[in-house]
Amino acid sequence: MNSFGNNCLLPYFFPTLYIAWKAKKNKRWRNRRWWVRPINQRRSQYGDFSTLFSELKEDLDLFFRYTRMDVPTFYELLRLVEPYLRKKQYPEQRLAITLRYLATGDQMLSVALAYRIGESNITIQAPPNSGSMYFNYKKTFSLVLIAACDARYRFTLFDVGAYGSDSDGGILSRSFGKASYEGRFLSDQKRIFNYRLSRARRTIENTFGILSARWRIFLRSIYASPDVIDKYVLAAMCLHNFLITKNDEQTPQQQKYCSPEFVDRETERGEIIEGEWRQQSQSDHIRHIGKCGAHRATKDAYTMRDTLSSYFMTPAGQVPWQFEYIHQGLHRDMT
Numbered sequence: 001m002n003s004f005g006n007n008c009l010l011p012y013f014f015p016t017l018y019i020a021w022k023a024k025k026n027k028r029w030r031n032r033r034w035w036v037r038p039i040n041q042r043r044s045q046y047g048d049f050s051t052l053f054s055e056l057k058e059d060l061d062l063f064f065r066y067t068r069m070d071v072p073t074f075y076e077l078l079r080l081v082e083p084y085l086r087k088k089q090y091p092e093q094r095l096a097i098t099l100r101y102l103a104t105g106d107q108m109l110s111v112a113l114a115y116r117i118g119e120s121n122i123t124i125q126a127p128p129n130s131g132s133m134y135f136n137y138k139k140t141f142s143l144v145l146i147a148a149c150d151a152r153y154r155f156t157l158f159d160v161g162a163y164g165s166d167s168d169g170g171i172l173s174r175s176f177g178k179a180s181y182e183g184r185f186l187s188d189q190k191r192i193f194n195y196r197l198s199r200a201r202r203t204i205e206n207t208f209g210i211l212s213a214r215w216r217i218f219l220r221s222i223y224a225s226p227d228v229i230d231k232y233v234l235a236a237m238c239l240h241n242f243l244i245t246k247n248d249e250q251t252p253q254q255q256k257y258c259s260p261e262f263v264d265r266e267t268e269r270g271e272i273i274e275g276e277w278r279q280q281s282q283s284d285h286i287r288h289i290g291k292c293g294a295h296r297a298t299k300d301a302y303t304m305r306d307t308l309s310s311y312f313m314t315p316a317g318q319v320p321w322q323f324e325y326i327h328q329g330l331h332r333d334m335t
Helices: 010-022 052-056 060-067 071-084 091-104 108-115 168-172 188-214 226-248 299-311 322-328
Strands: 143-149 155-163
Touching (some): 052 060, 060 091, 143 188, 155 226, 188 299
Antiparallel strands (some): 143 155
16 A cells, blocks of 8 residues: 655656556557547637637636636645646646546547547557456456545545456555444444444545546546556546545635535434435446455454554544444444
8 A cells, every 4th residue: 555645746747647648659550541630720729728728717606616626726726736747738638637537537539639649549448458457256357456545535645557357355465454343243343343344434435426426537437558547546636635635724614625415424322414426427437346256354454443443432533423323323424
Protein backbone atom coordinates (compact mmCIF):
# COMPACT_ATOMS: atom_id res chain seq x y z
CA MET A 1 0.00 0.00 0.00
CA ASN A 2 1.19 3.51 -0.73
CA SER A 3 0.53 6.66 1.24
CA PHE A 4 -1.57 9.21 -0.60
CA GLY A 5 -1.41 12.95 0.10
CA ASN A 6 -4.16 15.29 -1.03
CA ASN A 7 -2.33 16.84 -3.98
CA CYS A 8 1.05 15.09 -4.02
CA LEU A 9 0.43 12.97 -7.10
CA LEU A 10 -1.99 15.25 -8.88
CA PRO A 11 0.40 16.99 -11.31
CA TYR A 12 1.99 13.79 -12.54
CA PHE A 13 -1.05 11.97 -13.88
CA PHE A 14 -2.62 14.63 -16.10
CA PRO A 15 0.26 14.60 -18.60
CA THR A 16 -0.02 10.83 -18.84
CA LEU A 17 -3.77 10.99 -19.41
CA TYR A 18 -3.38 13.43 -22.26
CA ILE A 19 -0.61 11.32 -23.76
CA ALA A 20 -3.10 8.48 -24.00
CA TRP A 21 -4.74 10.44 -26.80
CA LYS A 22 -1.47 10.37 -28.70
CA ALA A 23 -0.69 6.68 -28.20
CA LYS A 24 1.51 4.84 -30.71
CA LYS A 25 3.05 7.94 -32.24
CA ASN A 26 5.50 5.79 -34.16
CA LYS A 27 2.67 4.67 -36.46
CA ARG A 28 3.53 5.16 -40.11
CA TRP A 29 1.96 8.26 -41.58
CA ARG A 30 2.60 7.71 -45.28
CA ASN A 31 -0.73 5.89 -45.81
CA ARG A 32 -2.79 8.69 -44.36
CA ARG A 33 -5.01 10.66 -46.72
CA TRP A 34 -4.09 13.92 -44.98
CA TRP A 35 -1.84 15.18 -42.22
CA VAL A 36 -4.68 16.92 -40.32
CA ARG A 37 -8.29 16.07 -41.04
CA PRO A 38 -10.21 19.03 -42.51
CA ILE A 39 -12.72 18.90 -39.65
CA ASN A 40 -9.89 19.35 -37.14
CA GLN A 41 -8.45 22.29 -39.00
CA ARG A 42 -11.52 24.25 -37.92
CA ARG A 43 -10.97 23.44 -34.23
CA SER A 44 -10.46 27.05 -33.17
CA GLN A 45 -13.81 28.02 -34.75
CA TYR A 46 -16.10 25.10 -33.98
CA GLY A 47 -14.42 22.88 -31.37
CA ASP A 48 -16.06 22.53 -27.95
CA PHE A 49 -13.26 24.37 -26.20
CA SER A 50 -13.67 27.51 -28.34
CA THR A 51 -17.45 27.48 -28.22
CA LEU A 52 -19.19 25.42 -25.54
CA PHE A 53 -16.51 25.53 -22.83
CA SER A 54 -16.23 29.32 -23.00
CA GLU A 55 -20.00 29.68 -22.63
CA LEU A 56 -20.16 27.21 -19.74
CA LYS A 57 -18.10 29.57 -17.59
CA GLU A 58 -21.17 31.81 -17.48
CA ASP A 59 -23.39 29.00 -16.14
CA LEU A 60 -22.03 27.83 -12.79
CA ASP A 61 -24.28 24.80 -12.49
CA LEU A 62 -23.50 23.44 -15.95
CA PHE A 63 -19.80 24.17 -15.52
CA PHE A 64 -19.80 22.05 -12.37
CA ARG A 65 -21.61 19.21 -14.10
CA TYR A 66 -19.10 19.39 -16.94
CA THR A 67 -15.89 19.57 -14.87
CA ARG A 68 -16.99 18.59 -11.30
CA MET A 69 -15.70 21.92 -9.96
CA ASP A 70 -16.36 25.65 -10.09
CA VAL A 71 -14.46 28.08 -12.31
CA PRO A 72 -11.98 29.38 -9.66
CA THR A 73 -11.11 25.80 -8.65
CA PHE A 74 -10.58 24.88 -12.31
CA TYR A 75 -8.00 27.63 -12.69
CA GLU A 76 -6.36 26.74 -9.40
CA LEU A 77 -6.01 23.16 -10.64
CA LEU A 78 -4.66 24.42 -13.97
CA ARG A 79 -2.01 26.41 -12.12
CA LEU A 80 -0.95 23.25 -10.26
CA VAL A 81 -0.67 20.94 -13.27
CA GLU A 82 0.52 23.31 -16.01
CA PRO A 83 4.24 23.15 -15.08
CA TYR A 84 4.17 19.36 -15.47
CA LEU A 85 2.69 19.20 -18.95
CA ARG A 86 5.23 17.87 -21.44
CA LYS A 87 3.83 20.06 -24.17
CA LYS A 88 3.12 23.62 -23.11
CA GLN A 89 0.60 24.41 -25.84
CA TYR A 90 -3.07 24.71 -24.92
CA PRO A 91 -2.83 23.71 -21.22
CA GLU A 92 -6.36 24.88 -20.41
CA GLN A 93 -7.80 22.86 -23.27
CA ARG A 94 -5.87 19.75 -22.24
CA LEU A 95 -7.19 19.98 -18.71
CA ALA A 96 -10.75 20.48 -19.95
CA ILE A 97 -10.48 17.41 -22.17
CA THR A 98 -9.13 15.28 -19.31
CA LEU A 99 -11.87 16.36 -16.93
CA ARG A 100 -14.56 15.79 -19.53
CA TYR A 101 -13.35 12.27 -20.22
CA LEU A 102 -13.08 11.26 -16.56
CA ALA A 103 -16.35 12.94 -15.56
CA THR A 104 -18.45 11.33 -18.30
CA GLY A 105 -16.67 8.14 -19.29
CA ASP A 106 -17.54 8.89 -22.92
CA GLN A 107 -15.65 7.04 -25.60
CA MET A 108 -12.42 8.77 -26.52
CA LEU A 109 -13.62 9.17 -30.10
CA SER A 110 -16.71 11.11 -29.04
CA VAL A 111 -14.62 13.48 -26.90
CA ALA A 112 -12.06 13.79 -29.70
CA LEU A 113 -14.74 14.72 -32.22
CA ALA A 114 -16.28 17.28 -29.86
CA TYR A 115 -12.92 18.95 -29.32
CA ARG A 116 -11.71 18.21 -32.87
CA ILE A 117 -8.38 16.86 -31.72
CA GLY A 118 -8.10 13.78 -33.88
CA GLU A 119 -8.66 10.09 -33.28
CA SER A 120 -6.87 7.88 -30.79
CA ASN A 121 -5.56 4.35 -30.75
CA ILE A 122 -6.52 2.26 -27.72
CA THR A 123 -6.45 -1.41 -26.88
CA ILE A 124 -9.36 -3.80 -26.60
CA GLN A 125 -11.28 -4.31 -23.37
CA ALA A 126 -9.70 -7.63 -22.43
CA PRO A 127 -5.90 -7.16 -22.24
CA PRO A 128 -4.23 -9.09 -25.09
CA ASN A 129 -2.30 -12.21 -24.11
CA SER A 130 -3.47 -11.85 -20.52
CA GLY A 131 -5.15 -15.25 -20.33
CA SER A 132 -7.25 -15.41 -17.18
CA MET A 133 -5.16 -13.01 -15.07
CA TYR A 134 -7.72 -10.17 -15.22
CA PHE A 135 -10.77 -12.48 -15.43
CA ASN A 136 -12.73 -12.37 -12.17
CA TYR A 137 -15.40 -14.53 -10.59
CA LYS A 138 -18.10 -12.29 -12.13
CA LYS A 139 -16.82 -13.43 -15.55
CA THR A 140 -15.60 -9.98 -16.54
CA PHE A 141 -12.12 -8.51 -16.90
CA SER A 142 -11.09 -6.17 -14.10
CA LEU A 143 -8.35 -4.62 -12.02
CA VAL A 144 -8.48 -4.41 -8.23
CA LEU A 145 -8.32 -1.17 -6.27
CA ILE A 146 -7.87 -1.35 -2.50
CA ALA A 147 -7.80 1.88 -0.53
CA ALA A 148 -8.15 3.38 2.92
CA CYS A 149 -9.67 6.75 3.70
CA ASP A 150 -10.11 9.19 6.54
CA ALA A 151 -13.36 10.33 8.11
CA ARG A 152 -13.72 13.10 5.50
CA TYR A 153 -13.79 10.65 2.56
CA ARG A 154 -10.23 11.40 1.43
CA PHE A 155 -8.07 8.53 0.21
CA THR A 156 -5.02 8.06 2.42
CA LEU A 157 -3.63 4.69 1.27
CA PHE A 158 -4.08 2.87 -2.02
CA ASP A 159 -3.08 -0.19 -3.98
CA VAL A 160 -4.23 -0.42 -7.59
CA GLY A 161 -3.53 -2.88 -10.37
CA ALA A 162 -3.87 -6.33 -8.80
CA TYR A 163 -5.24 -8.91 -11.22
CA GLY A 164 -8.99 -9.31 -11.21
CA SER A 165 -8.51 -13.07 -10.87
CA ASP A 166 -6.94 -12.68 -7.40
CA SER A 167 -9.16 -13.63 -4.50
CA ASP A 168 -9.82 -11.08 -1.79
CA GLY A 169 -7.88 -13.29 0.62
CA GLY A 170 -4.78 -13.21 -1.56
CA ILE A 171 -4.99 -9.46 -2.07
CA LEU A 172 -5.77 -8.59 1.52
CA SER A 173 -2.93 -10.74 2.78
CA ARG A 174 -0.69 -8.18 1.07
CA SER A 175 -2.48 -5.26 2.72
CA PHE A 176 -4.85 -5.35 5.71
CA GLY A 177 -6.78 -8.39 6.86
CA LYS A 178 -10.49 -8.07 7.54
CA ALA A 179 -11.42 -9.97 10.65
CA SER A 180 -14.68 -9.24 12.42
CA TYR A 181 -15.67 -11.39 15.35
CA GLU A 182 -18.03 -14.22 14.45
CA GLY A 183 -20.58 -15.99 16.58
CA ARG A 184 -24.02 -15.45 18.12
CA PHE A 185 -23.19 -14.77 21.76
CA LEU A 186 -20.45 -12.15 21.66
CA SER A 187 -19.29 -9.98 24.53
CA ASP A 188 -20.03 -6.25 24.47
CA GLN A 189 -16.41 -5.58 23.55
CA LYS A 190 -16.60 -7.82 20.48
CA ARG A 191 -20.00 -6.52 19.41
CA ILE A 192 -18.76 -2.95 19.72
CA PHE A 193 -15.72 -3.80 17.61
CA ASN A 194 -17.95 -5.30 14.90
CA TYR A 195 -20.14 -2.20 14.97
CA ARG A 196 -17.17 0.15 14.71
CA LEU A 197 -15.67 -1.94 11.92
CA SER A 198 -18.94 -1.82 9.99
CA ARG A 199 -19.01 1.98 10.34
CA ALA A 200 -15.47 2.17 9.01
CA ARG A 201 -16.42 -0.04 6.05
CA ARG A 202 -19.39 2.20 5.34
CA THR A 203 -17.08 5.21 5.24
CA ILE A 204 -14.82 3.68 2.58
CA GLU A 205 -17.92 2.45 0.72
CA ASN A 206 -19.16 6.04 0.60
CA THR A 207 -15.75 7.27 -0.53
CA PHE A 208 -15.80 4.85 -3.46
CA GLY A 209 -19.41 5.85 -4.08
CA ILE A 210 -18.55 9.54 -4.32
CA LEU A 211 -15.64 8.70 -6.61
CA SER A 212 -17.76 6.70 -9.06
CA ALA A 213 -20.72 9.09 -8.97
CA ARG A 214 -18.56 12.13 -9.74
CA TRP A 215 -16.13 10.44 -12.14
CA ARG A 216 -18.43 8.36 -14.28
CA ILE A 217 -15.65 6.72 -16.20
CA PHE A 218 -15.99 4.04 -13.49
CA LEU A 219 -19.62 3.34 -14.37
CA ARG A 220 -18.79 1.58 -17.61
CA SER A 221 -16.12 -0.68 -19.02
CA ILE A 222 -12.88 1.18 -19.74
CA TYR A 223 -11.36 0.33 -23.10
CA ALA A 224 -7.65 0.84 -22.50
CA SER A 225 -4.57 -1.13 -21.52
CA PRO A 226 -4.06 -1.99 -17.82
CA ASP A 227 -1.16 0.42 -17.33
CA VAL A 228 -3.20 3.31 -18.75
CA ILE A 229 -6.24 2.35 -16.67
CA ASP A 230 -4.06 2.47 -13.55
CA LYS A 231 -3.26 6.09 -14.38
CA TYR A 232 -6.92 6.92 -15.00
CA VAL A 233 -7.79 5.54 -11.56
CA LEU A 234 -4.99 7.39 -9.79
CA ALA A 235 -5.80 10.65 -11.59
CA ALA A 236 -9.44 10.39 -10.52
CA MET A 237 -8.40 9.65 -6.93
CA CYS A 238 -6.11 12.70 -6.95
CA LEU A 239 -8.93 14.83 -8.30
CA HIS A 240 -11.28 13.44 -5.68
CA ASN A 241 -8.91 14.29 -2.83
CA PHE A 242 -8.30 17.76 -4.23
CA LEU A 243 -12.01 18.51 -4.62
CA ILE A 244 -13.19 16.94 -1.36
CA THR A 245 -10.64 19.12 0.46
CA LYS A 246 -11.95 22.22 -1.34
CA ASN A 247 -15.47 21.03 -0.55
CA ASP A 248 -14.73 20.95 3.19
CA GLU A 249 -13.68 24.60 3.06
CA GLN A 250 -17.23 25.61 2.08
CA THR A 251 -20.42 25.87 4.10
CA PRO A 252 -22.92 23.00 3.78
CA GLN A 253 -25.13 25.23 1.61
CA GLN A 254 -22.24 25.90 -0.80
CA GLN A 255 -20.97 22.33 -1.06
CA LYS A 256 -21.51 20.81 -4.49
CA TYR A 257 -18.94 18.07 -4.89
CA CYS A 258 -20.17 16.33 -1.74
CA SER A 259 -23.11 17.89 0.06
CA PRO A 260 -24.25 16.49 3.45
CA GLU A 261 -27.10 14.65 1.69
CA PHE A 262 -24.77 13.08 -0.88
CA VAL A 263 -23.35 10.55 1.63
CA ASP A 264 -24.91 8.16 4.14
CA ARG A 265 -25.93 9.68 7.48
CA GLU A 266 -26.54 8.02 10.82
CA THR A 267 -29.30 9.14 13.16
CA GLU A 268 -28.93 9.33 16.92
CA ARG A 269 -30.59 5.90 17.18
CA GLY A 270 -28.06 4.36 14.80
CA GLU A 271 -30.38 4.18 11.77
CA ILE A 272 -28.82 4.77 8.37
CA ILE A 273 -30.15 7.28 5.82
CA GLU A 274 -28.65 6.43 2.45
CA GLY A 275 -26.79 9.11 0.52
CA GLU A 276 -27.73 10.45 -2.91
CA TRP A 277 -24.65 8.93 -4.52
CA ARG A 278 -26.37 5.54 -4.38
CA GLN A 279 -28.95 6.72 -6.93
CA GLN A 280 -26.27 8.20 -9.20
CA SER A 281 -23.85 5.29 -9.39
CA GLN A 282 -26.02 2.24 -10.04
CA SER A 283 -23.47 0.18 -11.90
CA ASP A 284 -21.79 -3.20 -11.74
CA HIS A 285 -18.48 -1.85 -13.03
CA ILE A 286 -17.11 -0.82 -9.64
CA ARG A 287 -17.99 -3.16 -6.81
CA HIS A 288 -16.77 -4.94 -3.71
CA ILE A 289 -14.40 -7.82 -4.36
CA GLY A 290 -16.61 -10.25 -2.50
CA LYS A 291 -15.61 -13.63 -1.14
CA CYS A 292 -13.81 -15.56 -3.83
CA GLY A 293 -12.42 -18.37 -1.72
CA ALA A 294 -11.70 -19.51 1.79
CA HIS A 295 -8.95 -17.69 3.63
CA ARG A 296 -7.86 -16.96 7.14
CA ALA A 297 -6.57 -13.68 8.43
CA THR A 298 -2.97 -13.53 9.52
CA LYS A 299 -1.89 -13.62 13.15
CA ASP A 300 -0.96 -9.93 12.91
CA ALA A 301 -4.50 -9.11 11.75
CA TYR A 302 -6.03 -10.90 14.72
CA THR A 303 -3.62 -9.11 17.06
CA MET A 304 -4.58 -5.76 15.53
CA ARG A 305 -8.27 -6.64 15.91
CA ASP A 306 -7.87 -7.45 19.59
CA THR A 307 -5.86 -4.31 20.21
CA LEU A 308 -8.50 -2.13 18.55
CA SER A 309 -11.39 -3.86 20.32
CA SER A 310 -9.71 -3.05 23.66
CA TYR A 311 -9.04 0.54 22.59
CA PHE A 312 -12.71 1.06 21.64
CA MET A 313 -13.63 0.34 25.26
CA THR A 314 -11.40 3.10 26.67
CA PRO A 315 -12.55 6.71 27.24
CA ALA A 316 -10.23 7.86 24.46
CA GLY A 317 -11.41 5.28 21.91
CA GLN A 318 -15.16 4.94 22.51
CA VAL A 319 -18.00 6.90 20.95
CA PRO A 320 -20.85 7.93 23.28
CA TRP A 321 -23.63 5.94 21.59
CA GLN A 322 -21.88 2.60 21.01
CA PHE A 323 -23.27 0.83 24.12
CA GLU A 324 -26.81 2.02 23.49
CA TYR A 325 -26.53 0.91 19.87
CA ILE A 326 -25.50 -2.68 20.54
CA HIS A 327 -28.07 -3.09 23.31
CA GLN A 328 -30.89 -1.81 21.10
CA GLY A 329 -29.97 -4.37 18.50
CA LEU A 330 -30.04 -1.85 15.62
CA HIS A 331 -27.54 -3.67 13.40
CA ARG A 332 -28.82 -2.51 10.04
CA ASP A 333 -25.33 -1.67 8.76
CA MET A 334 -23.68 -4.81 10.09
CA THR A 335 -22.09 -7.07 7.51
